[in-house]
Amino acid sequence: ELIATSPAPEQDPLPSWNEGSTKSAILDYVTAVTNPDSADFIPIDDRIATFDNDGNLWSEQPAYFQLFFAIDRVKVMAESHPEWKDTMPFKAVLEDDMAGLISTGEHGLLELVMATHAGMTAIEFESIVDDWLKASKHPRFDRPYNDLVYQPMLELLTYLRAHQFKTFIVSGGGVSFMRVWTEDAYGIPPDQVVGSSIKTVFEYDNGQASIRRLAELDFIDDKAGKPIGIHKYIGKRPVFASGNSDGDLQMLQYSADNTYKSFQLYLHHTDAEREWAYDRDSSIGRLDKGLDEAAAKGWTVIDMKGDWNVIYPFQVD
Amino acid sequence: ELIATSPAPEQDPLPSWNEGSTKSAILDYVTAVTNPDSADFIPIDDRIATFDNDGNLWSEQPAYFQLFFAIDRVKVMAESHPEWKDTMPFKAVLEDDMAGLISTGEHGLLELVMATHAGMTAIEFESIVDDWLKASKHPRFDRPYNDLVYQPMLELLTYLRAHQFKTFIVSGGGVSFMRVWTEDAYGIPPDQVVGSSIKTVFEYDNGQASIRRLAELDFIDDKAGKPIGIHKYIGKRPVFASGNSDGDLQMLQYSADNTYKSFQLYLHHTDAEREWAYDRDSSIGRLDKGLDEAAAKGWTVIDMKGDWNVIYPFQVD
Ligand SMILES: [Ca+2]
Ligand SMILES: [Ca+2]
Incomplete structure (x- = not known):
């Protein structure tokens, strides 16, 4: 089989993204770091991209x-x-x-x-x-929850992988909850999903081997836990980090302190009509310190309303 | 770029393995589970292979x-x-x-x-x-320690990957110690290395982001810890599991209780001349219960002396 290493130049790899500074910033970054003649070139093995999940790859309202x-x-x-x-x-x-x-x-x-x-x-x-x-169905959209993944983020994941980035989820959500459906939804296999976990034990009886789940926390993959989880599970510092809340701030900071040119991306929920609008005062997915730091550091912030021409795959013509 | 999906039929993918039942068992298994017309076919996404490291991919004598x-x-x-x-x-x-x-x-x-x-x-x-x-140099061979990887296992890793198995290390050794050199030595990237770990904290100071290592155990990836580690880090049950000691027994048991046709492989150190000979009474890499269970279950046991015509890469002509 052949693997397509890059789309034909006339094809838009991010059709659900409106033209503008956000889309350009993503395209320019990937072009720069994957060009062997560029001073910003990153070897394939070090192209690690980490994505928060709730509110970043799929919706998180009215509750996780x-x-x-x-x-x-x-x-x-x-x-x-x-x-x-x-x-x-x-x-x-x-x-x-x-x-x-x-x-x-x-x-x-x-x-x-x-x-x-x-x-x-x-x-x-x-x-x-x-x-x-x-x-089960989502109360607002009356569709399965995994229909509510973001079409523009699916395109971004595909685009990065076509440029030989290895894409990971790094989420505060439960790792075993996510792994059931993330391979189908995002093309991200279970071993590339980092999340919160509970402890387990191994049980063996006459050829039957099981992992039993215990009612005891093992690891919380949120805030400072995100860089810790990345170090623990991935073992390399991401060059591309994407999140939507203050819980992702440390992951973006970790990615930004990089020997390679790196990219920090925040998704700002600004679309009350097509999705939800929330940021500094939200109890779910609060984005407050992160907005300030993004402005101070020049990180890229997606304005959902202005930057995305479609939200969910079922809305694509 | 093209990816070679399989070697030309006349090429021997395992030249350092002598002809015999061990080599045949490996070749027959891989052929069966990668043939789409076979009842034993395994989809690519589920081709998970896990390898112990010490005494299995590189030597472990006279001490780890x-x-x-x-x-x-x-x-x-x-x-x-x-x-x-x-x-x-x-x-x-x-x-x-x-x-x-x-x-x-x-x-x-x-x-x-x-x-x-x-x-x-x-x-x-x-x-x-x-x-x-x-x-540093190994006391017996007067060569860098990472020269003492097993040539036949390098060929086996390459052979499995050519058949779209995803290869992982699952070792009792320290994960951060291994990740430094396992990508170069085995072609296994850091995120596919599972091992024992200590706890860490995230430190951030004015743009400098660090992971600091704490003098506190986090996880011991040995014995029952191996299936637990596989579940935690990989999230899928291996179809191919390879080890050399009783510390790998639970990993092999976990792999053997599989919905797919699976393969369990033990490396038996029988070559005192070219490497070392040890099993039931060794304090390092003891293989006792594992030998019994391999015999009872019909698992494949590598006789290092008889099955391998070369041990280390530097001995290849
Ligand atoms: Ca989030
Ligand atoms: Ca071992």
Whole structure:
């Protein structure tokens, strides 16, 4: 088989991106660092690109999709947990009381995650996530959650890979939750997905080998955890880093302090009509310090409303 | 560029392997699972191959090479640690008293590792390892340690990759120690190296972004830790697993309980003349339960003396 190393020059590799400074900045960077005659040339092995997921490769409103998963699981599992009717945070979930759920804070959310993500084997969990994705629909768009990936970001991932970048997800979301569907959705295989995790044990019985998921945190891949996770899982510093919130700031800082020419990209949610508009005051995907630092450092900021002519793949003609 | 999907039929992809049942078993397996018309066909995305490192891709006698690194580092660092002259395990190292060092047990070795592997930034550590590799020689062969990789295993890695297997290292050794040289030695990039690790923190100061290594264990990638590490880092079950000691047994068991046709490979060190001969009674790389299970399960066992016509690349004509 042949591998296309670059698109024909007359073809637009980023058709869902409007012409302008954002699109130009991306194209100019990739052109510069992949040209062997350029002083900015980066050898193929060092072309590491890292992407946040929630709110960066797919939507994250009105709540993280993995939280919808946990909520749906609580409702399914409630039948065998009658005590949940009277116990927070489960009570709030069963009563569709989102404010009550949020009032339980980080501790309540963690309890929710452990009750729904731990106890089973890895294979069982993967099949639970897969079934949920097939059966569930996003409340606003009435479509499967994995339909709500961003078409322009799919094009960017494909464009980078065509220029021999290795693309990784580096997300605060659960790594085992993501790996079920990220290969199909983004063309990113499980071993290139870095995320938060819980501890596991290995079980072996008469030829049957399983990984069992424990209700104990292993690693939180957020904020300073992102460069730590990149070092732990990838072992190279990214030259291209893309995120949408203050939780990505350290990843972008880590990428920016580079011996190679590097690229830092923030997605600014500015499109209340086609998607959502939120930034400095949002509890989900807050982008505040990141906006200031992007301005100060000259990082590229995507204005979703102005820079993207389409949001989701199902909207492409 | 073109990618060669398979060698021409008349070319031997494993020239350092003698004809016989071991070589045939490998060739037959790869042929079966990469043939789209075969019932045993494995899709490319699921062709995951995992390799132990010490004693499996390079030698591990008379001691793990990473232990030689730690010992050499103690000797260099001793000047600024006068107290080490009277403190075990450092005293034993400085007096070349290997028996004394071993008598300090796991705790002593851990202390040695932390003193020599922690405190500095990731970049500093990588440069220390790189410098050491360039300056140090193996006591028996008087060659750089990374000359002592196994030529037949290099051919096997290349052969698997030519058939679109993704090759990973899964080793009890330190991941940051290995990643410095495994891309050059084996063609395996840092993000495909799974190993033991210590905790790190992210430091940021005025544009300078660093990962600092802490004297605290994070993960031990050995025995049951190997399938756990594979699940954590790779997220898919290997179809091909290769090791040389009881520390690999769980990885081979995990691989063997597979929905796909899978392959389990043990390297048996039987060549006292060209390399070393050791198995059931060795303190380094003990292969005891593994030999029994390989016999019981029909796993493939490499007889180094009989199956390999050359050991190291520098011995190739
Ligand atoms: Ca995000
Ligand atoms: Ca070994």
